[in-house]
Amino acid sequence: MFTLAHLSDPHIAPLPPVRWRDLANKRLLGYLSWMRRRRHVHKREVLDALTRDLRAQTPDHTVVTGDLTNIALPAEFEQAAGWLQELGPPDAVTVIPGNHDASVAVAWERSLAHFAGYMTPDTPSDGAENPTASAREGRRFPFVRQRGEVALIGLSTAVPTLPALATGALGAEQIALLERELSRLGREGLFRCLLLHHPPVEGMTARRKRLVDAAALRRVIARTGAELVLHGHDHRRNRSEIPGPRGGVPVCGVPSASSIPSHGRPGALYQLYGIARDGDGWRIELRGRACDAEAAGYESEETLETIRVRNAG
Numbered sequence: 001m002f003t004l005a006h007l008s009d010p011h012i013a014p015l016p017p018v019r020w021r022d023l024a025n026k027r028l029l030g031y032l033s034w035m036r037r038r039r040h041v042h043k044r045e046v047l048d049a050l051t052r053d054l055r056a057q058t059p060d061h062t063v064v065t066g067d068l069t070n071i072a073l074p075a076e077f078e079q080a081a082g083w084l085q086e087l088g089p090p091d092a093v094t095v096i097p098g099n100h101d102a103s104v105a106v107a108w109e110r111s112l113a114h115f116a117g118y119m120t121p122d123t124p125s126d127g128a129e130n131p132t133a134s135a136r137e138g139r140r141f142p143f144v145r146q147r148g149e150v151a152l153i154g155l156s157t158a159v160p161t162l163p164a165l166a167t168g169a170l171g172a173e174q175i176a177l178l179e180r181e182l183s184r185l186g187r188e189g190l191f192r193c194l195l196l197h198h199p200p201v202e203g204m205t206a207r208r209k210r211l212v213d214a215a216a217l218r219r220v221i222a223r224t225g226a227e228l229v230l231h232g233h234d235h236r237r238n239r240s241e242i243p244g245p246r247g248g249v250p251v252c253g254v255p256s257a258s259s260i261p262s263h264g265r266p267g268a269l270y271q272l273y274g275i276a277r278d279g280d281g282w283r284i285e286l287r288g289r290a291c292d293a294e295a296a297g298y299e300s301e302e303t304l305e306t307i308r309v310r311n312a313g
Helices: 027-036 044-056 074-087 112-118 172-187 214-224
Strands: 002-007 061-065 093-096 143-147 150-154 191-195 228-231 238-244 247-253 269-278 281-291 298-309
Touching: 002 044, 044 074, 044 281, 061 074, 061 150, 061 191, 061 228, 074 093, 074 112, 093 112, 093 150, 150 172, 172 191, 172 214, 214 238, 238 298, 247 298
Parallel strands: 002 061, 061 093, 150 191, 191 228, 228 247
Antiparallel strands: 002 269, 143 150, 238 247, 269 281, 281 298
């Protein structure tokens, strides 16, 4: 059985020193939100406790579905790169960006380049050899990393937006490339796991936080199939389904990996997915581990459910 660990939205604290000129854009609202509320919710000691516990579980691979930063300061990307090294080496960890990582447009070299090793595909795709290619141009995403019989497909929904918006978008080019990859990987009989930040399920988030082309993504999955979709963004534990060609495709989200319980939202939690073949499909054994309120350690491990998927295209 292959064990995949999933965490999201670490919102790594503390916020590095901020210059006033850094706030002459959308970052100002993010900074004010951090100072008023978010810094009291997202705790580095909670994230460190989660990281230690996750590493002790020795998963075969770990995925982080975005929002490593808070207001996309270049120094935050450097800080996040240091935390990723604690989480694991690039061949054992896969990362995709979230909307906070694209609060404003920042040059690749000063932002996501710090995560490049964790987003490197198994084989170069069009434009992937160009180190200045931006994620939004669709030349770095989707990327595919195969680990055993599990194919991880990394997507980017992270795009700069207007103030007060936290929407995401894949874009027509990325969706078309995804359909090609899903079809190919389905023919090869692999377990296809999609990674994206914004949930693709209709109505799961407020309109101002939605994935604007989620319907187009769902149509692709309905045609080609997939075995699992993992996301972050809404800071809640979610388990839902979207249609596939032979049944429902499980969609799972997790709370922020650094949060304490606050305003009805749960504290930090990560999930483990035990993946194994099951006849002509797959079996997923889903478990969660949650941090205690004082961040002293991890107090619970539960078997949530066993999911069976048969969605080869």
